[in-house]
Amino acid sequence: MINLPIIPLLIPLLTGIILMFIPKKVKLQRVISLIASLITVGAAVILVNKVYKDGIQTVNLSSWDAPFGITLVSDMLSALLVLTTSIIALATIIYSFRSIGEEREKFYYYPVVQFLLVGVLGAFSTGDIFNMFVFFEVMLMASYVLLVLGGTKIQLRETIKYLLVNVISSALFVIAVGYLYSIVGTLNMAHISLRISEIGQTGILTVIAILFMIVFGIKGAIFPLYFWLPGSYYAPPVPVMALFGALLTKVGVYSIMRTYSLFFYHDRGYTYQILIVLSILTIIFGIIGAIAYWDVKKIIIYNIIIAIGVILFGFAVTTEAGLSGSIYYLIHDMIIKAALFLLIGMMIAITGTSDLRKMGGLIKTYPGLAWTFFIAALALAGIPPLSGFVGKLLIVQGGFSSEYYLGTAIVLASSLFVLFSVMKIFINGFWGIPKTFKGEEKVPVRSLLIAPVILIVLSVLYGVGSEAINPFISQAVETLSNPTIYIEAVLKE
Amino acid sequence: MEILMAIVIGVLFMSATYLMLSKSLLRIIIGTGILSHGAHLLLLTMGGLKKGAAPLLGEQASSYTDPLPQALILTAIVISFGVTSFFLVLAYRSYQELGTDNMDRLRGNEKK
Numbered sequence: 001m002i003n004l005p006i007i008p009l010l011i012p013l014l015t016g017i018i019l020m021f022i023p024k025k026v027k028l029q030r031v032i033s034l035i036a037s038l039i040t041v042g043a044a045v046i047l048v049n050k051v052y053k054d055g056i057q058t059v060n061l062s063s064w065d066a067p068f069g070i071t072l073v074s075d076m077l078s079a080l081l082v083l084t085t086s087i088i089a090l091a092t093i094i095y096s097f098r099s100i101g102e103e104r105e106k107f108y109y110y111p112v113v114q115f116l117l118v119g120v121l122g123a124f125s126t127g128d129i130f131n132m133f134v135f136f137e138v139m140l141m142a143s144y145v146l147l148v149l150g151g152t153k154i155q156l157r158e159t160i161k162y163l164l165v166n167v168i169s170s171a172l173f174v175i176a177v178g179y180l181y182s183i184v185g186t187l188n189m190a191h192i193s194l195r196i197s198e199i200g201q202t203g204i205l206t207v208i209a210i211l212f213m214i215v216f217g218i219k220g221a222i223f224p225l226y227f228w229l230p231g232s233y234y235a236p237p238v239p240v241m242a243l244f245g246a247l248l249t250k251v252g253v254y255s256i257m258r259t260y261s262l263f264f265y266h267d268r269g270y271t272y273q274i275l276i277v278l279s280i281l282t283i284i285f286g287i288i289g290a291i292a293y294w295d296v297k298k299i300i301i302y303n304i305i306i307a308i309g310v311i312l313f314g315f316a317v318t319t320e321a322g323l324s325g326s327i328y329y330l331i332h333d334m335i336i337k338a339a340l341f342l343l344i345g346m347m348i349a350i351t352g353t354s355d356l357r358k359m360g361g362l363i364k365t366y367p368g369l370a371w372t373f374f375i376a377a378l379a380l381a382g383i384p385p386l387s388g389f390v391g392k393l394l395i396v397q398g399g400f401s402s403e404y405y406l407g408t409a410i411v412l413a414s415s416l417f418v419l420f421s422v423m424k425i426f427i428n429g430f431w432g433i434p435k436t437f438k439g440e441e442k443v444p445v446r447s448l449l450i451a452p453v454i455l456i457v458l459s460v461l462y463g464v465g466s467e468a469i470n471p472f473i474s475q476a477v478e479t480l481s482n483p484t485i486y487i488e489a490v491l492k493e
Numbered sequence: 494m495e496i497l498m499a500i501v502i503g504v505l506f507m508s509a510t511y512l513m514l515s516k517s518l519l520r521i522i523i524g525t526g527i528l529s530h531g532a533h534l535l536l537l538t539m540g541g542l543k544k545g546a547a548p549l550l551g552e553q554a555s556s557y558t559d560p561l562p563q564a565l566i567l568t569a570i571v572i573s574f575g576v577t578s579f580f581l582v583l584a585y586r587s588y589q590e591l592g593t594d595n596m597d598r599l600r601g602n603e604k605k
Contacts, residue, residue: 182539
């Protein structure tokens with residue numbers, strides 16, 4: 001099918017529109033969103049398969065030829081991310097059925113989730129820089145609504161900050177696109193890359209590269225620009241937090257990877273050096289946050305920041321091992337962060353608090369939850385048979401082979417601190433003397449556990465079967481490290 | 494002409510930055526409005542301000558102004574319009590709920 005890359009976008013869009021007409025019929029909404037997300041996963045699987053067999057898939061919307069119209073491009077990286085995103089969406093929607101509450105469900109919760117998906121999937125599969133801005137806005141607008149939906153005081157307060165930060169970064173994105181347009185005179189990403197390779201990466205293009213790093217760094221929470229994230233991600237209800245933690249920051253990371261590998265790869269000395277330093281600092285500050293807090297939400301939130309640093313470090317060392325490591329780690333991290341947020345969400349629902357010091361002994365009454373969390377924690381830290389291992393191994397390998405010894409040592413040490421921070425949750429939350437918690441009986445533990453268990457099983461399979469996934473990843477790396485493949489696929493010269 | 498526009502846009506960005514660093518929420522929202530004005534004018538300027546007819550084929554001129562930045566600006570305007578109206582309603586709602594518009598008092602992590 002020629003229009004395959006647009007299908008994963010259209011399904012959530014149409015579903016969102018349909019769901020807007022039936023806000024009060026909660027049961028029907030659940031059924032429709034479940035079916036739609038299953039179909040999205042199916043379409044994404046077909047897309048990955050198609051890209052694997054036939055190379056990069058492009059759709060020129062309205063049949064306008066490549067540099068003049070909007071092109072949707074699915075290379076292996078974006079197809080894999082589309083698949084991961086749709087799986088995470090499916091899991092969070094299943095989790096939402098029993099946790100989000102009727103009040104929110106009646107006020108357009110499911111439609112907004114679908115629109116968030118449209119934005120994220122669109123940002124992953126667009127081939128046009130301004131179109132990427134538009135999809136960012138679709139995603140952000142949906143995320144504002146999801147963040148504030150329910151209207152508790154903390155949500156209102158944190159939404160103001162989140163909105164302000166993103167308004168500023170969107171304005172910077174427009175400014176960056178304006179500057180880039182004035183130099184290359186085109187918006188199609190493949191065509192921009194071609195033009196830049198013709199004129200060479202002059203000083204002004206390096207400035208624009210840094211501007212893009214700032215823009216996507218605010219979205220993706222890299223070191224000096226992560227300040228908004230811990231507060232904002234603390235506020236929303238758990239399934240929303242899982243969606244945000246797994247998807248939103250990763251879109252920023254993907255955009256950095258895309259623009260830096262496609263546009264700004266001619267003069268690596270300056271920009272990539274900055275990227276490496278910032279990613280290391282991101283890891284360090286994430287570690288400080290992750291081991292400082294006694295609040296389960298905060299610990300996982302700071303773990304997001306650490307992972308962002310690790311992925312960007314793997315990308316910025318630009319060896320083949322580093323690149324494939326960062327893609328492995330990116331997909332692993334999306335799955336595992338969603339699972340961890342859903343699991344701590346259950347802990348919070350059972351205990352009625354997010355303070356670790358008030359929890360304890362959950363393993364006696366909830367062994368299933370405890371062991372799922374244990375596996376998730378080990379996978380997050382990168383213990384060998386599980387999914388975090390291969391990515392980090394390759395990143396470390398790439399770091400050593402391009403002689404960034406200190407940075408690589410910090411990446412290695414970060415695993416230790418990550419393990420410490422999640423084991424702190426395990427030891428204090430699940431071991432120890434059982435306490436009685438209020439509201440314990442009301443929590444439907446069994447049905448809530450379905451979604452995180454799906455994700456953990458996937459993550460374990462991802463780790464164990466990394467050999468089977470390797471051809472997909474290496475195909476993604478090939479496009480990332482060799483932009484001409486991308487350009488030729490889009491411009492068809 | 495572009496130089497003049499660049500200076501004006503610079504002044505707009507300066508005022509926006511100043512306003513967004515203040516304590517009152519309304520001043521911050523005014524700052525975001527000015528910031529988006531600056532960004533839109535910048536798009537227009539960066540597309541080039543060379544003389545030409547309005548991009549309508551009925552004009553039958555020998556040269557037209559670049560239509561692409563205008564389309565980009567139109568898109569960016571409606572987006573920032575939507576975001577600003579959401580922001581204003583959010584500010585109104587949080588004034589009702591939290592009873593303050595002072596950003597200094599919107600701190601902390603506890604569910605007060």
